[in-house]
Amino acid sequence: MSAPQARSEVAGQATPEGPEPRPTPDGMVMLIHESGCTHIKDACTHPTDHLVQPPKWGWIRNPSPGLWPSLSSSNPAKPTEGNTALRGVRRCDSCMWTLSST
Numbered sequence: 001m002s003a004p005q006a007r008s009e010v011a012g013q014a015t016p017e018g019p020e021p022r023p024t025p026d027g028m029v030m031l032i033h034e035s036g037c038t039h040i041k042d043a044c045t046h047p048t049d050h051l052v053q054p055p056k057w058g059w060i061r062n063p064s065p066g067l068w069p070s071l072s073s074s075n076p077a078k079p080t081e082g083n084t085a086l087r088g089v090r091r092c093d094s095c096m097w098t099l100s101s102t
Helices: 093-100
Strands: 008-010 013-015 029-033 037-040 057-061
Touching: 037 093
Parallel strands: none
Antiparallel strands: 008 013, 029 037, 029 057
16 A cells, blocks of 8 residues: 655645745746756746646755756756656746846
8 A cells, every 4th residue: 555645736736746846035936947948937837827836847846046047958947846847947938038137
């Protein structure tokens, strides 16, 4: 028998994977797609709440400040929640544009 899994709500659906990736009062949430593209939550419209679920997505709450600008295959973002096996190796162009214009 497998161990019980914690349940949470993701876009109105209970899931065993963990809590929905929402920004915390301390800062941002970095979203990592299975393609390796990395987004900043709410900086673009690509990742919608109902789609951001494992196994296609992983996320990092409050990533270290230098991680976003240094993303690459040699310095990937490693999700701490969701699908933690994913690696973010490039930044979303729309997110970069939004963040640079604020």
